[in-house]
Amino acid sequence: MPTNRTGVTVVGIPARNEATTVAAVARAADAGLRAAFPDGGNVVVLAENGSTDGTAERFEDTELTVGKVVVRSSGIGTGKGTNVFEILDQGARLDADRVLLLDADVRSTEPEWIDRLARAVDGDEPAIAVPAYRRNRFEANTTNHLASPLLAAVYGVHVQQPIGGEFAFNRAFIERARTWARPASSYLYGIDVWLTANALRENLRVVEVPLGRKLHNSPFPKILRLPQQVLDSLFHVLLTTDEVRPPAPREPVARAAIDSASVRPDPVVVAHVTRSVGRYLGDHWSGVCDLFPSARDLQAAPWGLRVGTDEWPELLADAVAGVAHGDLETTRDHLVPLYVNRVLTFWEEIEELDGSQIDVLLDRQATETVRALGSRSIAFGRTAEHAVFHENHWVGYNDESEQPLGWSVPA
Template identity: 70%
Template sequence: MANRSQVTVVGIPARDEARTVGAVALAADAGLHRAFPQGSNVVVLAENGSTDGTVQRFAEVPLRSRKVVVGSAGPGTGKGTNVFAVMDRAAALDADRVLLLDADVRSTEPEWIGRLAEAVDGDEPVLAVPAYRRNRFEANTTNHLASPLLAAVYGVHVQQPIGGEFAFNRAFLRRARTWPRPDSAYLYGIDVWLTANALREHVRVVEVPLGRKLHNSPFPKILRLPQQVLDSLFHVVLRTDGVRPPGPDAPRTRAAVDGAAVRQDPAVVSRVSASVARYLDAHRGDVRALFPSAREVGPAPWGLRVTADDWPHILADALAAVSGGRFEPARDHLVALYVNRVLTFWEEIDGLGDGEIDELLDRQAARTVRAVRGRGIALGGATGPDRFDVRHWAGFNDEPAVSVPA
């Protein structure tokens, strides 16, 4: 066993990514060959119900690494389904390290493989997460939900906790396969599920600079993706021993905003704003009850003007509601307020430089930490629902209120 070749698995979770999966696979293969020329290298495509030729495109790409395809049915599955399939295959291969690359990224570089793999060397469990520069109109769920909430609960500032390009070693893989999996972890909640559980268990999390990230805009998913991310995050938070004080290391100044700025499709923004307005009209009383910090926010052309001063207190309201047993209402109503925060943020950053935007986001995260700590929120006394359901968003996000199949 001591003389066996090191096994490195690169997993590419995908659904209908035929246009980009080939380039991602080639970059992975080139990076593996450079970093581990004598190793046993495997590129795994994990897909669920692709209908656009994703599997065929992957099969046609010439790789020096061993190619493996694992598939699952499409209905009721998501990104997490594919990540868990990669983890299962990596465990079966007794992999020394596992890397994950999103299939829709257009800027994947072979150098990412070596950087991510080096960060997870060692016998103790470790998770590597990316640090990118992103279009200022993207990374909204990261900037306004995942990053500040993780900082507030765990005292650790992680710039890109749901970035997608992750890596971990065998020790982390073994531990992660024992963690409870909410339904949302099989969907877009998978990345925050990995990061939050690592922080919950005091596992070392390493940020790896990867330069620019260019991929398909996630904004059209803004009524679905954040709900799934919050669901997984809140499940992990409720299993945490309590709100932790900030760590001894001062948070690094972020450098997350890229010079390029591409606005979102106005038609999509308008459609999303209209859905959120209808949602808030339908749930106005409950939103006001659960989010007292949002009662005085002013109107805006898109709905509500939720400023950088308002938002940390609204996030604290959400954690207080979740800890008090109002899991699904807090999760779902927060999504509606979050969309208004995003649209307000876009107005706030108009005319600002990249560094100024980074500073604004850092201040927002720091204020969230202070707002949450000031509430005396007790964790561990409530639990989340066993099943994931769109619940309050049914009829507002074009999806029926159905649970994820077991």
């Protein structure tokens, strides 16, 4: 049982334009807090930035038995991280013993998640709880192909879903996190990986908490912007890391991240993304190959490039080498189109596989990324500017234009 059932517990819901789901998430938080901390000082905080669909009003109209706080900020120049930092600040103001986060767009939030996450961060030493879900095989792409294998390769710890959204922190962790440098991307979608990567960098306690199935709105329309922001925050943390660390010994754990249900992303959206990526690679192919030598051997595919499980770890190792050599933004930007091609190739690879076989494939990908980076001589110790996040090379490629692909792999 948690050591303190009478302290202050804050559940924060970061949101922008999630009016259709925020009430259900708030009610699940309320029920979970009442069950886990019946005698505690419980508060649900909605932090929203620039919502235009009545998200805050829907939350305010939702009857809760615990305390309720709404924090608003402008939508200009803000993102998910802005809301998370506001929630952490509210936790500090309320002298909270623990702060939990629940994504506002999840349709499968359960009250039991509150107790599971809270239990995981009991104690006086800084601790963070991260979720372990079963997800649609066509989702969690940034998690599966970027965040998880890169963190495993650099920090020697394989966290299955380091950017899942449902987190918990104890008071000691919150105090430590308030001292970490915040790149501009950490105020955007980079926040989740910023939290997990910094925890691994400082060898803090990271606890994976099984939460069952996660159902939420499809993240695929964000597949160009979201990974760019995630990579930016991750790469900033890498630069402050002492060294690439060897894999930590661990007991074999049967991975169970792939859900039996699956829904393909909208093919119209996939086509838009494929065109944007094709235009980008057509304009930047020479520079991509300079930073990612492994890309020179990639073969053509109907969607652009065939980036298989065997090729991807070497490309990720190229990326870490590029960051270590001081090319953070260019490496970040050029990795995004390679990543999208990895995702589309992965979908073909798993066409005939069941969930357990896909889990094995993803574990092998992470293990091979550890091996690929371990064979390189990598030294960090550089610094990068934190103040501004800019799309840089991606300006003009994120629109919805119907331009034809117009690009093929050079001979």
